Amino acid sequence: MQVAVLAHDAFPDRAKTAVGLLRYGDHEVRAVLDQARAGKRVTDELPGVQDAPIVSSMADVPAVDALVIGVAPIGGGFDESWRPDVRAALERGCHVLSGLHYFLGEDDEFAELADEHGGRLADLRKPPDDLTVADGTAGGVDATVVTTVGTDCSTGKMTTAFELRDAARERGLDAAVAPTGQTGVAIEGWGIVVDRVISDYAAGAVERLVETPAGLDLVVVEGQGALAHPAYSGVTASILHGSAPDALVMCHEAGRESVHGYESFAIPPPGEYVDIYERLAGPVSGASVVAGALNTQGLADDAADDAVADYAEAIGAPATDPVRDGIPDEVLDVIV
């Protein structure tokens, strides 16, 4: 699919979905819309990803199949300044993909335009309406299933999932990410935003994700939250058990000691956190933490290397910073 990505005034630092699409997506990105940076190119702002022109509006976008909303503002609202671009895309017959809380399909003008011109409004945060409780069958899939888990939110679970997929593909394996969050779903164009699913069906949603891709060697399930998180542990537990993984990769941010946004709660030390995950995974799928991913953003190279080595020792498993160092063989070897 050929797509344009809307990221007005936000590219790249506040446009996580746009960056994910450029780095990990299978789509050809033909333009990024950011009126503040129009005239530049993507790689001027963000080296090492697929390149594309940055333009100011849909008028400057070449032929594409879809416009993807590439920003997720806090609260998930729709910024009315984006309306002309969404309207223009629909008038061209394009699909519009959105991970916003605000459902474009419930916007009368957009619904009418989509209907008139044949485009589809895909609200990716909306769970399927036929979900059910888990059957407990995810352990039966043929592929190796690995789930990324974390010691907190925003520790790199999605990034690690895509990096593992890419490393496995480089080794010639058929690998896919099962996306469970809005950014992952927007990047892949399928998946279920698990935190929006009613609690009763959350594990069932993950089970469906794991069982959906056929004929793969490796499914990497994108984890969410953290198992000892005061607010999000339910989502984490549903993914841990619903995915019935063969193995876990535990993601942590170097130096983070308290739960982000819940600073009165200490994060258990990494070695102890491994035990928490394994205790809970044990009765359902017996998975253990076979590798670690450490986010060392903000550390100098030497300090980062030391931090990764310390982390590996603490969790008793090989570790890497997937952004800084990719996925080394010793990490991939324990997974596939």
Added chain:
Amino acid sequence: MQVAVLAHDAFPDRAKTAVGLLRYGDHEVRAVLDQARAGKRVTDELPGVQDAPIVSSMADVPAVDALVIGVAPIGGGFDESWRPDVRAALERGCHVLSGLHYFLGEDDEFAELADEHGGRLADLRKPPDDLTVADGTAGGVDATVVTTVGTDCSTGKMTTAFELRDAARERGLDAAVAPTGQTGVAIEGWGIVVDRVISDYAAGAVERLVETPAGLDLVVVEGQGALAHPAYSGVTASILHGSAPDALVMCHEAGRESVHGYESFAIPPPGEYVDIYERLAGPVSGASVVAGALNTQGLADDAADDAVADYAEAIGAPATDPVRDGIPDEVLDVIV
């Protein structure tokens, strides 16, 4: 409040909500509707609860404030044979309380009748629409908070919660149950059915429940599911962390070794399960399992006594079968 309870063809064995209301509710039950047993009295069928006549329809019910749907058929559907009674209750100006999946408020006929006669349709399974993510503040409530947890579904978590409340009240304490399931909510007339809340807000819903009653000595949070359950662990984790309990009471059914409905999954032995709960509770509220409740239904008295003693030894804490033996002092003493 004076109520009638609808339990057609189901009282008492398949009318869990009706039985709970009669045993634990603060409402005066003035009649139970069961056309198959009309003419009998409640205590003919179910000794040891508040008594009331069993009648065949609303026509035989004395003045009441509300009709409560006291059955929860599998699937949670509305049985059309109940329509005349619900209609009659609304025509008398009564409220109708329902924990069904089928929302009475969305039934055109019922909505119209309620509107016309001033009754309220209370669909207790419907979560409030202003829920948010947890703030992590439940640990700050003044009351002692104890959460009932289990090794599986249907091990007695709701019953234990109400028995603990009643035992605390007998000791002169101000105690309440925070209901998290449809039966508990129907019994108490407040609460939130947590498994219907979207995963992101589930812990926040429980936090709200714990923080709602003011000036209490003891809040007993009704647990749901089980922490190592392949389908429901997300609900359990959300309640465990959202309630930030001071202590846990672990409920188990004597002899149950595999997860009900998921027989290929073994239930970890009770002593190990205590450790799983404590590992996960630790980082958020530090709660430990201070007592156990064993469901010995189906065992003879002697065997039941032995089973309770074995269970207490396995979990390293005092235990009881709350239905058979109530809550002994040694159990209450470790909680309040």
